[in-house]
Amino acid sequence: MHCSSCEKLLDRYLEGTLTPRQMIDISAHIGSCAACAHLLEEVKVIDALLFTTNVPELPANFTFAVMAEARSMPSPKPHQHRLLSFFTLYLAAAWIAAVALFIVSGTSLPKIGAAIAAAFGTLAKSFSGGAAGIAHGAPVLATFSVGVLTIDLTLAAAAAAVYFLIRPRLAAHLASASEAQ
Ligand SMILES: [Zn+2]
Numbered sequence: 001m002h003c004s005s006c007e008k009l010l011d012r013y014l015e016g017t018l019t020p021r022q023m024i025d026i027s028a029h030i031g032s033c034a035a036c037a038h039l040l041e042e043v044k045v046i047d048a049l050l051f052t053t054n055v056p057e058l059p060a061n062f063t064f065a066v067m068a069e070a071r072s073m074p075s076p077k078p079h080q081h082r083l084l085s086f087f088t089l090y091l092a093a094a095w096i097a098a099v100a101l102f103i104v105s106g107t108s109l110p111k112i113g114a115a116i117a118a119a120f121g122t123l124a125k126s127f128s129g130g131a132a133g134i135a136h137g138a139p140v141l142a143t144f145s146v147g148v149l150t151i152d153l154t155l156a157a158a159a160a161a162v163y164f165l166i167r168p169r170l171a172a173h174l175a176s177a178s179e180a181q
Helices: 003-015 020-032 034-051 062-072 082-104 109-127 132-137 139-180
Strands: none
Touching (some): 003 034, 020 034, 082 139
8 A cells, every 4th residue: 555545544544434444454554654654643633633622611600600709899889970960960950940930930031030039038138137238239139149049059959859869769779670670
């Protein structure tokens, strides 16, 4: 048998799919030919690499360990944008209130001032003890200022209440809802 004939049949020789006669011939040639014997060893190595399913063995508790590790990590802080969100909410509420007041009072600015002055006139008097002189000099302006300040504070308190009371409850509700799925 020539080396060229032997080389072509080495794969099938390893698979054992040759005829008994061919198997004997190859075996005899390999026994007497160092080059083909060496080639046979190389083919064996390549076959071993090709057919070895090299899946890494995972420990039995792999998933549990990974999840435990993930849970032990600090959760991302949702507080970074809290202040920004608060002021956005506050500004939105302030604008809504201003527009609502504008619509309710009609479209004239003096009417808005008058409405605020009427609504907060009593409040202004009670608050402007020290600023009585100023209030005397320009009562409408002082009343208007106090009224705006009071609206601001009220809106801020309302926005704070919405943000710090309702939002966590909504978040908790959403979290429990998503857990239930
Ligand atoms: Zn040979």
